[in-house]
Amino acid sequence: MKAVGIVVEYNPFHNGHLFQVEQARKLTGADVVIVVMSGTFLQRGEPAIVSKWQRAKMALTAGVDLVIELPYMYSTQKAEIFANGAISLLAAMGVEFINFGSESGNIEDFENLHMFMKSHQTTFDQLVKAKMKLGLSYPRATSEAFCQLEPDSSILTLTEPNNILGFHYIKAISEQGHKIKATTTLRKQAHYHDRDITQKRIASATSIRQAIANGQSIEVKHVMPETSFRLINEYKEAFSLLHTWEHYYNLLQYKILSTPLNDLGLIYECEEGLEYRMKQASKLSSSFTEWMEYMKTKRYTWTRLQRLATHVLTNTTKAEMKEVLSLKPQYIRLLGMNQIGQAYLNQTKKQRALPLITKPAKLEGTVADIEERVTNVYIAPLDTKQRTKQIREEMTRPPILIQ
Amino acid sequence: MKAVGIVVEYNPFHNGHLFQVEQARKLTGADVVIVVMSGTFLQRGEPAIVSKWQRAKMALTAGVDLVIELPYMYSTQKAEIFANGAISLLAAMGVEFINFGSESGNIEDFENLHMFMKSHQTTFDQLVKAKMKLGLSYPRATSEAFCQLEPDSSILTLTEPNNILGFHYIKAISEQGHKIKATTTLRKQAHYHDRDITQKRIASATSIRQAIANGQSIEVKHVMPETSFRLINEYKEAFSLLHTWEHYYNLLQYKILSTPLNDLGLIYECEEGLEYRMKQASKLSSSFTEWMEYMKTKRYTWTRLQRLATHVLTNTTKAEMKEVLSLKPQYIRLLGMNQIGQAYLNQTKKQRALPLITKPAKLEGTVADIEERVTNVYIAPLDTKQRTKQIREEMTRPPILIQ
Incomplete structure (x- = not known):
């Protein structure tokens, strides 16, 4: 059996994702679609609107065969680390292909870019550094440096988020020395940052979350499989909320105001005195x-600051991240599968590079500690009884099996 | 002007307290009654049901002339440290007398006990230590050691909480070398631990809090000055709660589950692996x-464990407490006064041993850091807008002046 891997957040799963799964299968001729999905907190430094279990179910009922979890140490990170972690897990699952959505849609663009960057890395890094010294944010500095190196570039612009990710997937595959073949699917109808549901059947996850928040359920229903819609509402009914940052603000404020400045300075991504700014923001923001509006400066993107807020909330330190990022992944956590996925697991058992974990409660070490902590923090806004029940169940829950 | 000092929590202020204020004035002939009052968290490791401002108003409207704050570093401590801090602040205010309520009511009992203990301190300490090794809690070991040393003692039993405090006031006055004369008032009608309102006009603060929680407002109204009753209800209406531990449980659970074991072990009063027990309790308790029932063992009293929970909640470490307790108080925070109190402050300005602070926002150093942090934690259960407003105002609020 041949497998294609996709790196996903599914926040929530929608028709665009469904299209990609179908395209990935068609383009590669793979028998199995494996997704590596962020668990609790996402790349932009936000909580997922519903639990990983609910999102894994959305994927499986829509035709994905296997869902594994992208741990927090990779999920809430800039593109490079995010892509590195995701690719290493997909490689350990033995995928022959990966597929990613992009604003380009042409895989040669990414391969050319990768070759170009390889030969200009030093100059490029220096340019980025110089631009950041002038006060530009990292993505902006990267993008300007790129345009300066290749003013007439027809290769690919590095400002579109999915292009950036795509580039880092290709780079990670090459640097990790895998023989995975990358394919890309054009994201036709929706841009990642779009906030309105403008097209009929396809909309960005951002615009869907916005529409859900506004109670536009008819619009939402049109742009996602019926099961996704049902699973979102099921979660909302069971727990009386769809997770947003606002549900965590009391904890964030408590955490920041009860932590000495020196200790805040130890948090991952807390740099250049951001701890003072966070204290002040927490005293002034309701x-x-x-809080985010107070924090915002030209130097840091919204996403960068949201990721910092997430690391503060989850109490993740520089020392911990340094430790876990210096290691390769130690295990794969399986969230769910259908029968094809199960067959694939059986067939590839002997070749699999990493142990497949279904009950992380038994794991030890810093990676597992972070995962447990982050999971408990994600659950924290639920009401007391539900929260304690979920805390007990989360680490021993078996993977989902869809018949 | 002569002053008498009283150490109080006023949680809430009731007729028993009123009686004591009147007795203290009568017994000593003092012109001024000064109380040093715990601010946010109390000796038994609980939040005060209403803010220090509301409780200071209760005291001032009932005839107390000056209210100063007992900082957290002393307020949430065993009797010895609590008494030491309170006496040093009252001494700095220049009081000539102190008065305390006791189950004994006879000041000679306390003086005799103090003399007796002075000459038996080493034997006593050894006995206590030996009993604690057998698994007894500290108060229990103290009490048994005392009975063993003096089996027929007519002096005073050390099991009644107000007797214990009284003994430590006398000891602190002697050890700190003050010339303060101690007086005591018999607590006739209510025992500290009583949970029912049994008498008509006097009831313990514990039973009053219980009655408030049960909505027995008629019973409550009978046992406290009308203003106290009004001020409690005013707070409840403004902030939709009267603080109890349950309002903080989501924060405590979040804090414990998001803190690595090693860091929990650094918290003040976290000893002998209590961090493991706290983690487990937080996973299992709704x-x-x-949580407390899970934590409880023969070795630790309920109070001791509640104090630990408070230090965890306020993130107060052993290192910090060691630092601040090694110093004498640096300042006095004034919470409120009437015109007699104001006149006393003017008259004693030059002799006052410590600066009088009204806006702690300007203070620096570990003591002030702890106070600000603890104050913000106390406010944390209020709803978002009120919380942020209180956080802003708390450290700059001027003292209350009752005309």
């Missing part, structure tokens, strides 16, 4: 939105 | 009461 909501997470206000 | 309420603070359940």
Whole structure:
């Protein structure tokens, strides 16, 4: 059996994702579609609107064969680390292909870019550094440096988020020395940052979350499989919320105001005195939105600051991240499968590079500690009884099996 | 002007307290009654049901002339440290007398006990240590050691909480070398631990809090000055709660589950692997009461464990406490006064041993850091907008002046 891997957040799973799964299968001729999905907190430094279990179910009912979890140490990171972690897990699962959505849609663009960057890495890094010294944010500095190196570039622009990720997938495959063949699917109808549901059947996850928040359920229903829609509502009914940052603001404020400045400075991604700014923001802000508005400067992107807030909330330190990122992944956590996925697991058992874990409660070490902590923090806004029940169940829950 | 000092929590202020204020004035002939009052968290490791401002108003409207704050470093401590801090602040205010309520009511009992203990301290300490090794809690070991040393003692039993405090006031006055004369008032009608309102006009603060929680407002109204009753209800209406541990349980659970074991071990009063027990209790308990029941052992009293929970919640470490307790108090925080109190402050300005602080926002150093942090934690259960407003105002609020 041949497998194609996709790196996903599915926040929530929608028709665009469904299209990609179908395209990935068609383009590669793979028998199995494996997704590596962020568990609790996402790349942009936000909580997933519903639990990983609910999102894994959405994927499996829509035709994905296997769902494994992208741990927090990779999931809430800039593109390079995110891609590195995701590719190493997909490689350990033995995928022959990967597929990613992009604003380009042409895989040669990415391969050319990768070759170009390889030969210009030093110059490029120096340019980025110089631009950041002038006060530009990292993505902006990267993008400007790229345009400066290749002013007439027809290769690919590095400003579109999915292009950036795509580039890092290709780079990770090459640097990790895998023989995985990358394919890409054009993201036709929706841009990642779009906030309105403008097209009929396809909309970005951002615009869907916005529409859900506004109670536009008819619009939402049109742009996702019926099961996704049902699973979102099921979660909302069971737990009386869909997770947003605002549900965590009391904890974030408590955490920041009860932590000495020196200790805040130890948090991952807390640099250049951001701890002072966070203290001040927490004294003055009545909501997470206000907090972010206080925090925002030209130097840091919204996403960068949201990731910092997430690391503060989850109490993740520089020392811990240094430790876990210096290691290769130690295990794969399986969230769910269908029968094809199960057959694939059986067939590839002997070749699999990493142990497949279904009950992380038994794991030890810093990676497992972070995962447990982050999971408990994700659950924290639920009401007391449900929260304690989920805390007990989360680490021993068996993977989902769809018949 | 002569002053008498009283050490109080006023949680809430009731007729027993009123009686004591009147007795203290009568017994000593003092012109001024000064109380040093715990601010946010109390000796038994609980949040005060209403803010220090509301409780200071209760005291001032009932005839107390000056209210100063007992900082957290002393307020949530065993009797010895609690008494030491309170006496040093009252001494700095220049009081000539102190008065305390006791189950004994006879000041000679306390003086005799102090003399007796002075000459038996080493034997006593050894006995206590030996009993604790057998698994007894500290108060129990103390009490048994005392009975063993003096089996027929008519002096005073050390099991009643107000007797214990009284003994430590006398000891602190002697050890700190003050010339303060101690007086005591018999606590006639209510025992500290009583949970029912049994008498008509006097009831313990514990039973009053219980009655408030049960909504027995008629019973409550009978046992406290009308203003106290009004001020409690005013707070409840403004902030929609009267603080209990249950309002903090989500924060405590979040804090414990998001803190690595090693870091929990650094918290003040976290000894002998209690960090493991706290982690486990937090995974299994849906309420603070359940949490405490899980934590409880023969070795630790309920109070001791509640104090530990408070230090965890306020993130107060052994290192910090060691630092601040090694110093004498640096300042006095004034919470409120009437015109007699104000006149006393003017008259004693030059002799006052410590600076009087009204806006702690300007203070620096570990003591001030702890106070600010603890204050913000106390406020944390209020709803978002009120919380942020209180956080902003708390450290700059001027003292209350009652005309």
